[in-house]
Amino acid sequence: MDARFSLGTYLDDRKARVDKALRDVLPGPDAPPALLHQAIHYSVFAGGKRIRPILALAACDAVGGDADRVLPLIVALELIHTYSLIHDDLPAMDDDDVRRGQPTNHRVFGEDLAILAGDALQALAFGLLSDPNRGRGLPAEARLAAVSELVAAAGGDGLVGGQVMDLREAPPPAAAADGPARDAALATLDGIHARKTGALIRAAVRIGARLGGASPEQLAALSRYGEGVGLAFQIADDLLDVEATPEEMGKATHKDRDRRKWAYPDVVGCDASRAIARRWIDGALAAIDTFDARAEPLRGLARFILDRRS
Amino acid sequence: MDARFSLGTYLDDRKARVDKALRDVLPGPDAPPALLHQAIHYSVFAGGKRIRPILALAACDAVGGDADRVLPLIVALELIHTYSLIHDDLPAMDDDDVRRGQPTNHRVFGEDLAILAGDALQALAFGLLSDPNRGRGLPAEARLAAVSELVAAAGGDGLVGGQVMDLREAPPPAAAADGPARDAALATLDGIHARKTGALIRAAVRIGARLGGASPEQLAALSRYGEGVGLAFQIADDLLDVEATPEEMGKATHKDRDRRKWAYPDVVGCDASRAIARRWIDGALAAIDTFDARAEPLRGLARFILDRRS
Numbered sequence: 001m002d003a004r005f006s007l008g009t010y011l012d013d014r015k016a017r018v019d020k021a022l023r024d025v026l027p028g029p030d031a032p033p034a035l036l037h038q039a040i041h042y043s044v045f046a047g048g049k050r051i052r053p054i055l056a057l058a059a060c061d062a063v064g065g066d067a068d069r070v071l072p073l074i075v076a077l078e079l080i081h082t083y084s085l086i087h088d089d090l091p092a093m094d095d096d097d098v099r100r101g102q103p104t105n106h107r108v109f110g111e112d113l114a115i116l117a118g119d120a121l122q123a124l125a126f127g128l129l130s131d132p133n134r135g136r137g138l139p140a141e142a143r144l145a146a147v148s149e150l151v152a153a154a155g156g157d158g159l160v161g162g163q164v165m166d167l168r169e170a171p172p173p174a175a176a177a178d179g180p181a182r183d184a185a186l187a188t189l190d191g192i193h194a195r196k197t198g199a200l201i202r203a204a205v206r207i208g209a210r211l212g213g214a215s216p217e218q219l220a221a222l223s224r225y226g227e228g229v230g231l232a233f234q235i236a237d238d239l240l241d242v243e244a245t246p247e248e249m250g251k252a253t254h255k256d257r258d259r260r261k262w263a264y265p266d267v268v269g270c271d272a273s274r275a276i277a278r279r280w281i282d283g284a285l286a287a288i289d290t291f292d293a294r295a296e297p298l299r300g301l302a303r304f305i306l307d308r309r310s
Numbered sequence: 311m312d313a314r315f316s317l318g319t320y321l322d323d324r325k326a327r328v329d330k331a332l333r334d335v336l337p338g339p340d341a342p343p344a345l346l347h348q349a350i351h352y353s354v355f356a357g358g359k360r361i362r363p364i365l366a367l368a369a370c371d372a373v374g375g376d377a378d379r380v381l382p383l384i385v386a387l388e389l390i391h392t393y394s395l396i397h398d399d400l401p402a403m404d405d406d407d408v409r410r411g412q413p414t415n416h417r418v419f420g421e422d423l424a425i426l427a428g429d430a431l432q433a434l435a436f437g438l439l440s441d442p443n444r445g446r447g448l449p450a451e452a453r454l455a456a457v458s459e460l461v462a463a464a465g466g467d468g469l470v471g472g473q474v475m476d477l478r479e480a481p482p483p484a485a486a487a488d489g490p491a492r493d494a495a496l497a498t499l500d501g502i503h504a505r506k507t508g509a510l511i512r513a514a515v516r517i518g519a520r521l522g523g524a525s526p527e528q529l530a531a532l533s534r535y536g537e538g539v540g541l542a543f544q545i546a547d548d549l550l551d552v553e554a555t556p557e558e559m560g561k562a563t564h565k566d567r568d569r570r571k572w573a574y575p576d577v578v579g580c581d582a583s584r585a586i587a588r589r590w591i592d593g594a595l596a597a598i599d600t601f602d603a604r605a606e607p608l609r610g611l612a613r614f615i616l617d618r619r620s
Contacts, residue, residue: 035478126436152437167422
């Protein structure tokens with residue numbers, strides 16, 4: 001890693017490698033039953049930024065691990081992310097018609113296939129981590145730890161739990177009129193964010209670190225990094241929902257407000273939201289300040305997450 | 311295992327142990343978010359026969375493994391089974407209102423919670439297999455192999471793939487009018503059965519065997535056993551759908567016929583269906599005929615699966 005590290009080049013290179021690995025690990029779109037695999041390919045290759053697998057690779061690099069060897073395993077993070085988007089978009093949940101500028105999975109393939117494509121993606125993700133023919137030489141204990149990390153980020157304490165809270169427990173924004181109610185609202189919002197977004201981002205960093213052979217001290221520092229980045233990521237998302245145009249985002253914006261759902265800017269305003277996100281990022285950077293230049297991509301990613309425009 | 315082996319007593323005992331283990335491993339119904347865990351408990355404790363975990367325990371016993379140690383892992387099979395029932399019952403899929411004599415999950419908790427409860431159950435299942443605090447002392451390699459087996463049974467080559475074929479690829483019964491069409495129909499039906507039912511039953515036997523420390527020869531024999539039992543199980547289910555009353559089954563019967571879906575009796579008649587199932591069971595029993603008395607539960611289970619009335 002030389003002094004002229006360019007985050008743009010790094011992101012392009014890593015995204016290309018993640019995309020290639022995803023094509024390698026997924027059954028082809030003609031594999032039977034073909035409809036299922038077409039539905040899976042449709043959403044996996046709909047143009048995601050691959051932030052989660054890239055964070056895992058950067059964490060692996062930061063502890064001196066072999067990123068090439070862990071690549072076919074850590075794309076599992078993108079499969080879990082994609083499955084959660086497909087299910088969140090369903091009519092019974094957020095009922096979204098557009099995602100990344102294209103019709104959502106169930107609009108193209110039907111609700112049944114969208115549910116089943118998500119179900120299959122979750123199974124495929126755990127299949128990658130447990131497959132002895134991928135990432136040869138990685139210790140079985142590290143693979144099992146990666147399964148456990150991914151389960152925690154995907155289940156009731158992670159994505160699923162966050163979605164349940166978001167759909168069924170979030171109070172209306174009007175409840176945030178006064179001081180104590182506002183504090184309670186922020187606490188609820190933090191709980192939802194930690195599960196819906198924070199858990200998988202933290203898991204990405206931890207899985208990359210564990211498969212890369214991190215020491216317990218490195219793992220603890222990287223967990224704090226992942227936690228900060230994860231919470232900042234969701235606040236940045238909320239800000240984009242308020243400030244960006246649908247064209248920039250490739251999906252409907254202002255949706256949270258239209259649906260009377262909570263978002264950070266509704267509760268504390270845009271400026272305070274940005275300040276809170278920046279504090280999380282500063283904390284994330286501080287957590288890894290003893291790491292050497294191999295952590296430069298992690299540092300760049302943390303800043304990118306706050307400043308991105310889509 | 312003495313000569314007076316009683317399958318009834320064995321099934322009651324094992325079912326009680328599986329039920330207790332399920333209560334031990336699942337988050338309580340009040341764990342946050344409570345609605346999610348209530349939905350999970352509702353379906354997991356709706357009175358299933360626990361055939362899959364019991365088969366796993368019997369396979370573990372047959373190879374001289376420690377059934378107590380593997381118990382908290384192999385209940386993962388019941389979680390996967392329950393998740394697949396919840397999702398199959400959804401309005402976008404089979405649209406069933408009653409399951410095991412009670413309203414289906416989405417009728418009680420709503421479609422969103424039903425989808426999410428299924429999603430969380432799948433994650434929980436893999437979490438059990440990878441948790442180092444359960445089944446202490448089991449080798450990491452055997453756990454990873456169990457994860458791989460369960461993934462194969464749950465994903466596109468298993469439950470999910472079978473459901474896609476059942477919903478989207480099964481031709482109407484009228485197509486079975488003549489000889490060649492009937493053969494093609496049976497081949498399609500076998501493909502659906504192998505995925506929807508056979509894969510998880512075969513995986514149950516293989517996972518129990520692997521965690522019990524089976525030799526490669528034992529594992530190969532038990533795989534043939536599991537395959538035969540799995541295919542017979544689905545044919546027996548089809549026969550029950552035609553012959554049993556809704557009261558016996560705790561769910562609507564004749565549904566396959568009403569929906570114009572394929573079932574074995576439609577294609578070859580009830581007598582031939584029963585004969586085919588019996589051949590599969592005979593093959594399953596032959597596969598394990600060199601096993602000693604510790605395989606007696608497996609033998610009893612194979613016969614039970616053919617003769618059960620619900």
